[in-house]
Amino acid sequence: xxxxxxLVKKLSKLMVTANKGDHFHQLGLEFTHMExxxxxxxLPYSDRLVGNPDTGVVHGGAITALLDTCCGMACAxxxxxxxLTPTMDLRIDYMGVAxxxxxxxxxxxxxxxxxxxxxxxxxxxTKGQEDRPVAHCIANFIRLDDEVLKNLSExxxxxxxxxxxxx
Amino acid sequence: xxxxSKACEQAxxxxxxxxxxxxxxYAKLLGIETHNMGDELFFVLPPSxxxxxxxxxxxxxxxxxxxxxxxxxxxxxxxxxxxxxTPRVVDISVDYVRPGxxxxxxALCTVVRQGRKLVNVSVNCWHKSRDESVATARxxxxxx
Numbered sequence: 001x002x003x004x005x006x007l008v009k010k011l012s013k014l015m016v017t018a019n020k021g022d023h024f025h026q027l028g029l030e031f032t033h034m035e036x037x038x039x040x041x042x043l044p045y046s047d048r049l050v051g052n053p054d055t056g057v058v059h060g061g062a063i064t065a066l067l068d069t070c071c072g073m074a075c076a077x078x079x080x081x082x083x084l085t086p087t088m089d090l091r092i093d094y095m096g097v098a099x100x101x102x103x104x105x106x107x108x109x110x111x112x113x114x115x116x117x118x119x120x121x122x123x124x125x126t127k128g129q130e131d132r133p134v135a136h137c138i139a140n141f142i143r144l145d146d147e148v149l150k151n152l153s154e155x156x157x158x159x160x161x162x163x164x165x166x167x
Numbered sequence: 168x169x170x171x172s173k174a175c176e177q178a179x180x181x182x183x184x185x186x187x188x189x190x191x192x193y194a195k196l197l198g199i200e201t202h203n204m205g206d207e208l209f210f211v212l213p214p215s216x217x218x219x220x221x222x223x224x225x226x227x228x229x230x231x232x233x234x235x236x237x238x239x240x241x242x243x244x245x246x247x248x249x250x251x252x253t254p255r256v257v258d259i260s261v262d263y264v265r266p267g268x269x270x271x272x273x274a275l276c277t278v279v280r281q282g283r284k285l286v287n288v289s290v291n292c293w294h295k296s297r298d299e300s301v302a303t304a305r306x307x308x309x310x311x
Contacts, residue, residue: 026196064230
């Protein structure tokens with residue numbers, strides 16, 4: 001039985017807001033939707049993320065961070081308790097470039113959850129271009145041992161009560 | 168000639184990769200630096216709060232590590248290939264083998280194959296020893 005999705009929503013919000021100046025803040029990452037086994041996020045366009053100043057296109061590294069976070073949280077949502085899943089590996093195919101100035105959206109789904117590994121895939125796209133993603137990602141995550149997950153959950157729980165989310 | 172092509176040309180002529188880094192906003196956001204050791208070009212990601220993903224450990228964000236490897240690979244190509252074109256990444260595969268700590272992270276790139284249009288690059292990164300990788304990556308870039 002997967003953990004209460006409300007707790008996952010709270011954890012995801014805590015993750016991107018709790019530590020001013022961390023990598024989530026640097027990129028401006030936001031969670032826009034959470035359900036058990038799936039996650040949606042937003043990477044707002046910013047001049048600071050540009051990889052090629054001639055074109056204004058966002059660097060692939062920012063998209064890697066977006067898809068890693070999105071796939072990882074989708075995997076966390078299928079755990080039995082509130083927690084995280086370390087990234088084992090990921091592969092990103094860049095099928096196109098995101099139009100400069102456009103925010104980048106991501107959607108990730110867990111397609112298999114096994115005893116030791118969680119298998120996820122995700123897409124990054126600009127508005128109205130869901131069927132023509134700029135990048136596609138396959139990422140595998142480690143399922144922590146029960147004892148480690150339990151300790152992590154106990155660490156997180158006290159902080160989650162104070163997090164307010166839109167239902 | 169575009170600003171980046173001009174920077175690449177000057178960076179290669181004077182062997183100053185920092186001239187390219189100055190032109191790339193994302194490179195400045197990560198804080199990537201370079202270090203020459205003979206003919207080898209090392210990339211360094213100095214410890215910075217801006218690259219942290221997990222504050223309790225603290226650990227670097229997997230995306231920051233992946234971004235560092237991809238950026239290192241493209242900068243390596245800009246410094247070593249006689250191309251006017253900014254390399255365009257086609258795909259990248261990253262294996263995360265050890266946690267990235269809040270310590271300097273070093274990377275070294277190897278061009279596995281250089282074709283007319285495509286280049287295959289592998290990248291290794293580590294904290295203390297090259298034999299103890301934090302992450303490895305392989306990527307394809309279009310350079311035509």
